[in-house]
Amino acid sequence: MTFSDRINHDEQADCEGCPLVPERREFLRSVSALALAAISLGLPIRSATAKVLASAVAGRKQLSYAVPAVDGADIDRDNDVILVRYKNEVFAFNLSCPHQNTALRWNETDLRFQCPKHHSQYQPDGVFITGRATRNMDRLAIRRDAANNIIVDPDTLYRSDEDAAQWQAAVVKL
16 A cells, blocks of 8 residues: 555545545636647646736635525535624634535524534624534624625635634624
């Protein structure tokens, strides 16, 4: 068994039944196809790859939402954003669980998020409660504009374990 096989075997043992993340495979497949197309057209690969990365970085804009009227969660699956109003505060989260990027679900009865894959649970403010995840949910940059809308930047993500101050500040007080 090679070193790579051992790593893959150990990862599978840790998360039995977990498939590889499909987004990564799709990205690699797309970049490979683009590189082959660039080679067949005589373009340098480096410039074709740079264009793909530049369009991916510049592709998303800030999103505007009405201030939620009541406590609870609104999930925008098209933009991978969860907007939560809880105790006179509004938070914006990345839709995916920080453990293995599975889309989180909101449990209205318990006022909690839960990962359907490994059952990690989170409070409405994104604080980790229990499960296989090892950190809080990822918050997105959020602010209120002059028209009293909630503005979310889906490209600016804060992890509590890497930037605790920004993570704590990513909230709109009502």
